[in-house]
Amino acid sequence: xxxxxxxxxxxxxxxxxxxxxxxxxxxPGTPSTEIMETLQAMAEKGATTADGAKFVAQWCANEKxxxxxxxxxxYAGRRAMVSMKHVGLNVAADPFVxxxxxRIHGGLVVVVADDPGMHSSQDEQDSRALAAFARMPCFExxxxxxxxxxxxxxxxxxxxxxxxxxxxITTRLAHSRAVVKVAAxxxxxxxxxxxxxxxxxxxxxxxxxxxxxxLLGKQADFRxxxxxxxxxxxxxxxxxxxxxxxxxxxxxxxxxxxVAAEGEAPSHLHIGHYPxxxxxxxxxxxxxxxxxxxxxxxxxxxxxxxxxLPTPIPVLGKMSGELPLDxxxxxxxxxxxxxxxxxxxxxxxxxxxxxxxxxxxxGCPHADSFAALKEALLEYPTxxxxxxxxxxxxxxxxxxxxxxxxxDMGASIGMARGAAEAGLRPTxxxxxxxxxxxxxxxxxxxxxxxxTNTTVYILDNQTTxxxxxxxxxxxxxxxxxxxxxxxxxxxxxxxxxAHKRSHEASVKAIKEELAHPGPSVVIGVRVCIEAYKKExxx
Amino acid sequence: xxxxxxxxxxxxxGGISVSVVIARAAMAAGxxxxxxxxxxxxxxxxxxxxxxxxxxxxxASPIIPRASADLILAFxxxxxxxxxxxxxxxxAIVTAxxxxxxxxxxxxxxxxxxxxxxxxxxxxxxxxxxxxEAGNARAANVALVGAAxxxxxxxxxxxxxxxxxxxxxxxxxxxxxNLRAFEHGRRANP
Ligand SMILES: Cc1ncc(C[n+]2csc(CCOP(=O)(O)OP(=O)(O)O)c2C)c(N)n1
Ligand code: SF4
Numbered sequence: 001x002x003x004x005x006x007x008x009x010x011x012x013x014x015x016x017x018x019x020x021x022x023x024x025x026x027x028p029g030t031p032s033t034e035i036m037e038t039l040q041a042m043a044e045k046g047a048t049t050a051d052g053a054k055f056v057a058q059w060c061a062n063e064k065x066x067x068x069x070x071x072x073x074x075y076a077g078r079r080a081m082v083s084m085k086h087v088g089l090n091v092a093a094d095p096f097v098x099x100x101x102x103r104i105h106g107g108l109v110v111v112v113a114d115d116p117g118m119h120s121s122q123d124e125q126d127s128r129a130l131a132a133f134a135r136m137p138c139f140e141x142x143x144x145x146x147x148x149x150x151x152x153x154x155x156x157x158x159x160x161x162x163x164x165x166x167x168x169i170t171t172r173l174a175h176s177r178a179v180v181k182v183a184a185x186x187x188x189x190x191x192x193x194x195x196x197x198x199x200x201x202x203x204x205x206x207x208x209x210x211x212x213x214x215l216l217g218k219q220a221d222f223r224x225x226x227x228x229x230x231x232x233x234x235x236x237x238x239x240x241x242x243x244x245x246x247x248x249x250x251x252x253x254x255x256x257x258x259v260a261a262e263g264e265a266p267s268h269l270h271i272g273h274y275p276x277x278x279x280x281x282x283x284x285x286x287x288x289x290x291x292x293x294x295x296x297x298x299x300x301x302x303x304x305x306x307x308x309l310p311t312p313i314p315v316l317g318k319m320s321g322e323l324p325l326d327x328x329x330x331x332x333x334x335x336x337x338x339x340x341x342x343x344x345x346x347x348x349x350x351x352x353x354x355x356x357x358x359x360x361x362x363g364c365p366h367a368d369s370f371a372a373l374k375e376a377l378l379e380y381p382t383x384x385x386x387x388x389x390x391x392x393x394x395x396x397x398x399x400x401x402x403x404x405x406x407x408d409m410g411a412s413i414g415m416a417r418g419a420a421e422a423g424l425r426p427t428x429x430x431x432x433x434x435x436x437x438x439x440x441x442x443x444x445x446x447x448x449x450x451x452t453n454t455t456v457y458i459l460d461n462q463t464t465x466x467x468x469x470x471x472x473x474x475x476x477x478x479x480x481x482x483x484x485x486x487x488x489x490x491x492x493x494x495x496x497x498a499h500k501r502s503h504e505a506s507v508k509a510i511k512e513e514l515a516h517p518g519p520s521v522v523i524g525v526r527v528c529i530e531a532y533k534k535e536x537x538x
Numbered sequence: 539x540x541x542x543x544x545x546x547x548x549x550x551x552g553g554i555s556v557s558v559v560i561a562r563a564a565m566a567a568g569x570x571x572x573x574x575x576x577x578x579x580x581x582x583x584x585x586x587x588x589x590x591x592x593x594x595x596x597x598a599s600p601i602i603p604r605a606s607a608d609l610i611l612a613f614x615x616x617x618x619x620x621x622x623x624x625x626x627x628x629x630a631i632v633t634a635x636x637x638x639x640x641x642x643x644x645x646x647x648x649x650x651x652x653x654x655x656x657x658x659x660x661x662x663x664x665x666x667x668x669x670x671e672a673g674n675a676r677a678a679n680v681a682l683v684g685a686a687x688x689x690x691x692x693x694x695x696x697x698x699x700x701x702x703x704x705x706x707x708x709x710x711x712x713x714x715x716n717l718r719a720f721e722h723g724r725r726a727n728p
């Protein structure tokens with residue numbers, strides 16, 4: 001055993017390597033990005049699994065392609081991991097849900113990082129609900145040590161039960177550090193050994209029906225395992241507390257004060273494995289007068305506990321208002337839910353500090369692209385500027401006020417196209433290069449095939465800036481040819497220098513393309529300041 | 539024994555990276571440590587925040603509860619003000635005085651400083667000047683750690699060792715400048 005100080009993301013990366021990882025795939029997304037970054041940094045320094053073999057750690061075009069690559073590695077008999085942020089799982093939902101039906105061969109671990117509180121996301125969906133939807137087992141670590149341990153455990157479970165395992169973490173766990181005991185060596189990789197040719201990977205209806213029955217049949221085993229791995233400590237009969245994942249720490253933080261106030265600890269059930277261990281929940285509730293459920297994210301456990309019929313004892317939690325339904329959980333919220341008084345601090349300052357929103361870096365190419373676009377649009381009193389997710393989303397704020405929508409990755413082009421087809425003109429889609437490769441291309445193909453009158457403005461800063469400047473899947477030099485290859489008329493593919501010095505030329509080109517009655521693409525090229533610095537620091 | 543520190547500043551100041559110095563020194567002293575930060579967006583200029591907790595018993599929550607921090611270490615005065623609700627009674631604030639006014643509604647800096655001065659245990663230091671004196675303008679964050687050193691349940695030598703560790707990669711000149719900045723900080727709040 002060695003000890004290391006690790007972020008949750010790093011603990012998962014190390015756990016995977018010690019579990020005999022052969023291949024990891026990912027698309028960046030806060031707070032999951034550091035899992036792949038850690039694996040790549042390890043690989044670069046020559047790290048191997050216990051058998052001295054190298055492992056693959058690759059960025060992919062999007063979460064769906066990453067997921068499918070991981071599936072292929074499992075098919076080849078090897079241990080594979082795919083990691084993403086919560087909304088990435090929506091993109092990968094098709095392979096995710098269907099992969100629960102196939103007979104997983106090499107262990108497949110799906111790490112999904114949720115973002116309660118939306119520190120850097122557009123929603124706070126809870127991946128435990130998606131695991132349940134796919135009838136897939138889900139493990140939820142309570143700290144960095146468990147993040148490491150459960151990654152190893154998830155690979156074992158996946159191979160034993162021939163099913164992918166979802167490991168759910170949250171921003172707080174992903175991005176906080178603690179001391180972790182790690183194995184000195186770990187396990188060797190599986191040899192390449194193709195999945196048995198028993199049709200179990202061919203989800204045509206006749207087979208899929210059998211595989212679905214097989215998955216349903218496995219649920220009892222999954223649940224039994226969750227029952228066995230959850231821990232119930234009987235104490236006070238007055239109150240039962242259920243914690244899930246990291247919420248355990250917020251409960252622990254307040255336990256001493258609770259015992260001091262009430263004379264005894266609540267009876268306590270901690271859940272780190274799903275499907276929900278219903279037996280343990282019943283056991284807890286049979287012995288207490290009321291139960292409080294503490295979980296970060298959706299009230300997944302609480303909702304299950306409540307069902308639709310009246311409960312024999314009161315259930316407290318997010319749905320009854322003891323805890324908020326939205327936002328990130330914290331020790332103060334849990335303190336209040338436990339009925340403890342607020343701690344008394346120093347008097348609040350008389351001057352409430354205004355918030356300090358993030359801004360584009362000084363000299364960011366996006367600022368110059370917005371300036372050119374705004375000027376080009378001046379002659380059109382009505383127009384639509386649909387945008388996307390990336391640093392350029394800050395174009396919504398002053399002083400730019402340049403964009404009008406941001407929904408999900410790739411939506412800019414689809415929305416600008418749909419709005420144009422519905423009669424709104426002119427429409428512009430503003431999209432980053434990484435987002436274009438992620439899910440903009442297929443929307444552009446739609447625009448081409450229908451000859452939609454819209455202008456796509458690709459902000460090519462040659463990186464995935466928003467998430468800390470990871471490389472894009474294709475080099476900037478190939479972007480123009482790619483766009484032409486998708487069928488856009490080369491006369492209406494314009495490459496601009498995204499810099500003040502070329503402002504006039506950019507305005508002119510954008511105006512010309514706005515006037516063009518079919519699909520056109522404008523590419524503003526200049527490297528992101530952060531990416532440039534990162535490259536130079538190497 | 540437990541000791542909780544809120545570190546706060548503005549994205550791009552590089553401030554909260556010094557939490558590593560304190561965390562390493564604490565671990566070397568055999569304490570359990572948890573450190574939590576909210577980061578991820580590359581853009582500059584927003585609030586950044588780290589929580590650093592150390593204890594001789596296992597630390598539970600990665601988030602410091604309100605009204606429990608023993609120290610607020612702030613790299614910008616408005617940010618110091620923002621996290622006052624986390625300070626426990628009798629806790630200390632060590633803050634840099636230079637305002638970073640990258641917003642249109644930044645309050646009057648003198649009013650910000652006046653609010654901070656009202657809080658018993660607040661120490662305001664010109665960290666930039668201390669760093670310049672020490673010969674490296676970029677060492678302001680380490681100077682600030684120096685100014686907070688006397689409150690920490692750690693030996694100054696342990697902090698110095700952690701500074702050496704952290705900057706070793708960047709060469710002797712950077713290590714020395716940071717050690718000097720640390721020393722200047724200590725002298726500013728003896
Ligand atoms: C489905 C999904 N995956 C990942 C993310 C995280 N994310 C937000 S923006 C972005 C890409 C930004 O890159 P780019 O489009 O090139 O714009 P830039 O930030 O460089 O301006 C990513 C990966 C997300 N929001 N949604
Ligand atoms: S990280 Fe790059 S793309 Fe993002 S704001 Fe900074 S310069 Fe612009």
